[in-house]
Amino acid sequence: MTTLHDMSVAQLAQALQTKQVSAVEVATAFLARTGGNPHNAFLDIDSEVTLAQAQASDARIAAGTAGALEGVPIAHKDVFVTRDFATTAGSKILSGYRSPFDATVVQKLGASELGGAGMVSLGKVNCDEFAMGSANENSAYGAVTNPWDTSRVPGGSSGGSAAAVAARLAPAATGTDTGGSIRQPASFCGITGIKPTYGRASRYGMIAYASSLDQAGPMARTAEDCALLLSAMCGADLDRDSTSLDVPAENFSAKLGDSLAGLRIGIPKEFFGEGLAADVRTAIDAALKTLEAEGAKLVPITLPRTELAIPVYYIIAPAEASSNLSRFDGVKFGHRAKDYTDLVSMYKKTRAEGFGEEVKRRIMTGAYVLSHGYYDAYYLQAQKIRRMIADDFQRAFAECDVIAGPVAPTVAWKLGNNASDPLADYLADIFTLPASLAGLPGMSVPVGFGADNMPVGMQLIGNYLQEARLLNVAHQYQLHTDFHNAKPEGV
Amino acid sequence: MSLTPQDISRIANLARLELQPEEQARMLNKINDFFGIVEQIRAVDTTGVVPMAHPVDAMQGAHIELRLRPDVASEPNQRDLNQRSAPAVERGLFLVPKVIE
Secondary structure, three states, rough: OOOOHHHHHHHHHHHHHHOOOOOHHHHHHHHHHHHHOOHHHHEEOOHHHHHHHHHHHHHHHHHOOOOOOOOOOEEEEEEEOOOOOOOOOOOOHHHOOOOOOOOHHHHHHHHHHHOOOOOOEEEEEOOOHOOOOOOOOOOOOOOOEEEOOOOOOOOOOHHHHHHHHHOOOEEEEEEEEEOOOOHHHHHOOEEEEEEEOOOOEEEOOEEOOOOOOOOOEEEEEOHHHHHHHHHEEEOOOOOOOOOOOOOOOOOOOOHHHHHHHOOOEEEEHHHHOOOOOOOHHHHHHHHHHHHHOOOEEEEEEOOOOOHHHHHHHHHHHHHHHHHHHHEEEEEEOOOOOOOOHHHHHHHHHHHHHHHHHHHHHHHHHHHOOOOOOOOOHHHHHHHHHHHHHHHHHHHHHHHOEEEEEOOOOOOEEEOOOOOOOOHHHHOOOOOOOHHHHOOEEEEEEEEOHHHHOOOEEEEEEEOOOOOHHHHHHHHHHHHOOOHOOOOOOOO | OOOOOHHHHHHHOOOOOOOOOOHHHHHHHHHHHEEEEHHHHHHHOOOOOOOOHHHHHHHHOOOOOOOEEEEEEEOOOOOOHOOOOOEEEEEEEEEEOOOOO
């Protein structure tokens, strides 16, 4: 048998169900790897909780009541609230917070007597504060390092999730994607991740950043694993999430084996302009050739408002954030300032102490674009262009089945590189923001290595509810390549 | 268009954030850097375009509508659990500084 930490989710599930290994043995092996917290990937680990969950999994396997992924470990991004682990969203303002309930996504992946897939939680993984960032450097609990080169960022905001999977600290992790926070760290760390159609996975218990954009998704090493995880995570949650889609649950693994013959892949010229680094372009071009060899046809398309997605996103997301984050006021949970004179000063000092600089900046930007006299010129105008961006995609999908391009213009940059220039991080989100604004599913697939042997991810974007098609393309690609099996030195 | 220090003070008050003077200055610079790229959206002709508040309303053909749930209590009472992370609680109530003299 392969070493436990090198096994995929599919392989672990199989080994557990056929009793080649117990859930406690698997959990123990991964807990040994997360000890000492390599890459600062984890924010909360509790071996007692993990082992208790593993014992319960073993009991269900013995009783014949196992869930689909019974006993396979997973780490959860710290924006999902959890009963058994602390939840901070990477923020000081929530330090020590304990949720009274599990997020729907956590529940759906967890104990099978509650309808879950039976996965065992390894704990909570680091992320940018309230998922606001593209490098995981905005966590109040320190940056995460990239397992491929510890002097570089892992991407963000799901940087802890990506680093944990790349460093084989967990076979899979949950992530959330508001403007690229699953796809970009997956790309930077050489793993596979998918953000489903907006509304596929419940947002209940996912600490809100920008509610019209936030979406949960899985991060793992292969498309096959992502399909298994996504099938378990998605599903209507009509009573608890007003934007949950009322569509039937889907088995996203069903079409993995389909042929790519005749597949039309749209190539947006705006994704291949001068802003794209040559090393990234070389890797993407080679991947497209591989897909062509499998029978796919490349179709030139245009997404003319790609560049506008940056200001549009960075108006809409902060506007929603300024409203969502008003709940952090030092009254009901989390941090409260020590010295204050009255209620308003308590709010102001609590929030000043509890929030980091980037979060404050986005709250301020959001409050400004929503304020009297600026609402029409900025917020409403951004929402109109958002519609035009969504329409551009529909025109493109009249000519192609999926869209392919880079996830990010460059490979992972050095830690601290953009510390004094947040705008540089914003600009690097250019290729992930358009699909986020439209609410379309998108994924990142490892397609090789660029400068300094850093991983490159290819982005696949599908039309609404076409996740199975994206996973099919990624799986077929992975059957013919080995980049998803590459691992960082020393891992 | 650029924001002024007065805008920053006004917005910080609306957003209930206490900013130190050097923080105010840095905030002003960074937000104005950002508004440098925002200006391009004002030049876009959006006549007749319906604002898109939400991706669900762009999913044409999916016939998906946002819904409201019935107005009935659905959650169990978990007061103790809900209050266990509160900074100040007494007899089941959240404590705040005195609001009325």
